[in-house]
Amino acid sequence: MNFKAIEPLEKKIRILDQRQLPLKIIYHDYDDYRDIIDSIKTLEVRGAPAIGIAGAFALAIASMAEVKTDVERLKKILIDIADEIKSARPTAVNLSWAVNRALNRAQKFDGDDIKELSQHIWDEAKSILKEDEEMCAAIGRHGAQLIQDNDTILTHCNAGALATGGIGTALAVMYMAKAQGKKFKVYSDETRPLLQGARLTCWELMQEGIDVTLICDNMAGFLMQQGKISCVILGADRIAKNGDFANKIGTYGVAVLAKAHGIPFYVAAPTSTFDENTSSGKDIPIEERSPEEVTNWGGAPTAPNGVKVYSPAFDITPVELVTAFITDKGIIPGKRK
Amino acid sequence: MNFKAIEPLEKKIRILDQRQLPLKIIYHDYDDYRDIIDSIKTLEVRGAPAIGIAGAFALAIASMAEVKTDVERLKKILIDIADEIKSARPTAVNLSWAVNRALNRAQKFDGDDIKELSQHIWDEAKSILKEDEEMCAAIGRHGAQLIQDNDTILTHCNAGALATGGIGTALAVMYMAKAQGKKFKVYSDETRPLLQGARLTCWELMQEGIDVTLICDNMAGFLMQQGKISCVILGADRIAKNGDFANKIGTYGVAVLAKAHGIPFYVAAPTSTFDENTSSGKDIPIEERSPEEVTNWGGAPTAPNGVKVYSPAFDITPVELVTAFITDKGIIPGKRK
Numbered sequence: 001m002n003f004k005a006i007e008p009l010e011k012k013i014r015i016l017d018q019r020q021l022p023l024k025i026i027y028h029d030y031d032d033y034r035d036i037i038d039s040i041k042t043l044e045v046r047g048a049p050a051i052g053i054a055g056a057f058a059l060a061i062a063s064m065a066e067v068k069t070d071v072e073r074l075k076k077i078l079i080d081i082a083d084e085i086k087s088a089r090p091t092a093v094n095l096s097w098a099v100n101r102a103l104n105r106a107q108k109f110d111g112d113d114i115k116e117l118s119q120h121i122w123d124e125a126k127s128i129l130k131e132d133e134e135m136c137a138a139i140g141r142h143g144a145q146l147i148q149d150n151d152t153i154l155t156h157c158n159a160g161a162l163a164t165g166g167i168g169t170a171l172a173v174m175y176m177a178k179a180q181g182k183k184f185k186v187y188s189d190e191t192r193p194l195l196q197g198a199r200l201t202c203w204e205l206m207q208e209g210i211d212v213t214l215i216c217d218n219m220a221g222f223l224m225q226q227g228k229i230s231c232v233i234l235g236a237d238r239i240a241k242n243g244d245f246a247n248k249i250g251t252y253g254v255a256v257l258a259k260a261h262g263i264p265f266y267v268a269a270p271t272s273t274f275d276e277n278t279s280s281g282k283d284i285p286i287e288e289r290s291p292e293e294v295t296n297w298g299g300a301p302t303a304p305n306g307v308k309v310y311s312p313a314f315d316i317t318p319v320e321l322v323t324a325f326i327t328d329k330g331i332i333p334g335k336r337k
Numbered sequence: 338m339n340f341k342a343i344e345p346l347e348k349k350i351r352i353l354d355q356r357q358l359p360l361k362i363i364y365h366d367y368d369d370y371r372d373i374i375d376s377i378k379t380l381e382v383r384g385a386p387a388i389g390i391a392g393a394f395a396l397a398i399a400s401m402a403e404v405k406t407d408v409e410r411l412k413k414i415l416i417d418i419a420d421e422i423k424s425a426r427p428t429a430v431n432l433s434w435a436v437n438r439a440l441n442r443a444q445k446f447d448g449d450d451i452k453e454l455s456q457h458i459w460d461e462a463k464s465i466l467k468e469d470e471e472m473c474a475a476i477g478r479h480g481a482q483l484i485q486d487n488d489t490i491l492t493h494c495n496a497g498a499l500a501t502g503g504i505g506t507a508l509a510v511m512y513m514a515k516a517q518g519k520k521f522k523v524y525s526d527e528t529r530p531l532l533q534g535a536r537l538t539c540w541e542l543m544q545e546g547i548d549v550t551l552i553c554d555n556m557a558g559f560l561m562q563q564g565k566i567s568c569v570i571l572g573a574d575r576i577a578k579n580g581d582f583a584n585k586i587g588t589y590g591v592a593v594l595a596k597a598h599g600i601p602f603y604v605a606a607p608t609s610t611f612d613e614n615t616s617s618g619k620d621i622p623i624e625e626r627s628p629e630e631v632t633n634w635g636g637a638p639t640a641p642n643g644v645k646v647y648s649p650a651f652d653i654t655p656v657e658l659v660t661a662f663i664t665d666k667g668i669i670p671g672k673r674k
Contacts, residue, residue, distance in 0.1 A: 022641040187647070192555055198641075216631060218587025219649060221652065249555055250553075250558075297637055298639075299635070302532050304539050307543065309551045311556070312556060
């Protein structure tokens with residue numbers, strides 16, 4: 001990959017502005033945690049693993065700014081800041097998972113030097129990033145065995161390098177399959193309203209020389225009906241204990257269509273996306289986004305002024321529609337009959 | 338309705354430019370049949386019944402331009418012109434149906450005055466328009482009985498007044514139900530790539546005071562899963578002899594989802610949309626549109642430069658997914674179990 005969604009620098013992180021892709025490749029350096037929260041909220045950085053990594057670094061950076069305090073006071077302050085970071089986006093569990101992990105590292109610190117405490121949080125964030133890279137590679141290795149020569153894979157939204165600290169989740173499978181010399185094609189749903197499939201997935205795959213064709217979300221069913229899709233592989237923002245999962249809006253529709261056509265439906269996600277504290281899909285909070293994301297594109301209106309809009313950012317797919325989960329620990333069967 | 342998609346004037350027709358809706362309400366007057374063909378090709382006028390009406394008037398207008406000929410020669414010329422008009426768009430049967438009807442009227446003419454011949458074609462086009470208005474009203478009357486108080490109706494694309502010579506097909510049902518005092522809500526799929534649902538259906542329904550909420554196409558499944566949709570009503574571009582039908586891309590996916598959730602799926606269409614010469618869905622030609630319709634909006638790119646695109650304008654829904662057809666002759670059951 002010749003790009004990174006997030007890169008730690010000296011006491012700051014560099015974030016690739018995904019809102020501007022594929023037209024412009026712009027990086028921003030942030031040394032204030034509030035800017036990183038904004039970056040997460042506005043989808044400058046997005047993707048469940050990537051926002052977790054950004055959140056952990058945000059906590060480390062926040063701790064560095066607290067220079068006139070002591071370790072015990074800083075530990076208390078960080079609890080509030082962690083809450084602030086975690087509330088930036090509600091659906092993906094990776095954000096709270098990573099921020100809690102960084103926070104726990106801080107709470108366990110038993111020295112008396114606040115700089116040292118900050119360094120511990122920073123190190124934890126770097127560990128999360130490094131482990132994510134390794135998890136992506138492992139997902140890719142496990143998933144690649146599911147790909148056959150001449151397969152045509154459908155994906156939705158972006159579960160690629162742009163969404164993680166490594167080579168992605170769903171797209172990691174494709175990168176690894178390509179590295180193994182397998183020949184396959186990809187159809188990418190454009191993924192309304194913010195077009196992560198068109199702007200990000202197509203861009204990533206084209207950069208890596210993978211044969212990708214863009215379709216509108218509503219064309220996937222017709223492709224399946226024509227026998228043009230071998231399997232679906234996409235990511236997840238949170239997987240409940242029973243296997244129900246949240247992912248980008250439209251995932252559920254793809255899952256229903258895949259079942260209706262007998263097409264395998266695979267969900268690629270790292271261990272950090274599995275949430276033991278959420279028992280089923282109905283317990284996952286669904287973020288609603290602003291109407292303007294649906295009614296405008298690039299400043300051009302796409303709908304009548306004042307129209308009512310419903311815009312959930314995610315939907316819930318029951319485990320009964322999942323053929324298997326592709327994780328860093330291996331392939332875990334779903335419950336699709 | 339305070340607008341008309343097509344209106345015959347003196348030796349010309351006035352067409353509402355639907356590419357510019359809802360931002361601008363602009364009418365163009367055409368007295369050259371080639372301009373009307375362009376108008377159909379570029380989707381300035383669209384919707385199966387409406388392009389049929391436009392095509393019939395185009396033939397009448399073409400005949401008026403042939404002043405230096407005789408009746409027999411004109412009849413031969415009109416056969417070629419009719420072919421030219423019919424080839425403007427391949428999927429909707431109404432275009433060839435209406436043009437053939439106008440052409441037959443010409444071929445049966447047994448006078449020797451070319452002006453009189455032209456008048457006959459013009460009269461036939463006006464009859465087609467008038468009958469379409471009546472068919473729309475009849476569809477509305479038959480369909481309204483399917484709507485209950487507090488229903489929430491999902492529709493896709495635009496099968497409204499903008500698509501016909503009257504008050505629409507699918508939307509006619511809503512207009513009639515409202516006139517009967519029924520209270521209901523509508524969700525409108527935005528309908529990528531050209532956003533006929535967002536731009537046209539929302540605009541029409543808002544004009545008529547019907548409660549409409551815009552969603553992206555990929556959100557319909559999630560609404561159904563949440564129990565928020567009472568029924569689906571949409572139009573058709575061609576209905577084959579066995580009941581399979583072509584309609585705007587995405588219709589098939591909605592039909593699969595409706596069946597999976599046990600939600601009634603209704604297809605509203607006039608008699609002219611039923612094609613006795615097409616035995617099943619696989620015999621319906623599917624128009625492919627240009628990549629730019631997917632990769633740009635309002636001049637702003639939505640995808641990487643040079644990305645491959647697949648963009649069928651229509652899909653085929655098998656009759657096994659249809660609960661019933663709402664026609665001007667009454668409700669005809671589909672074959673959904």
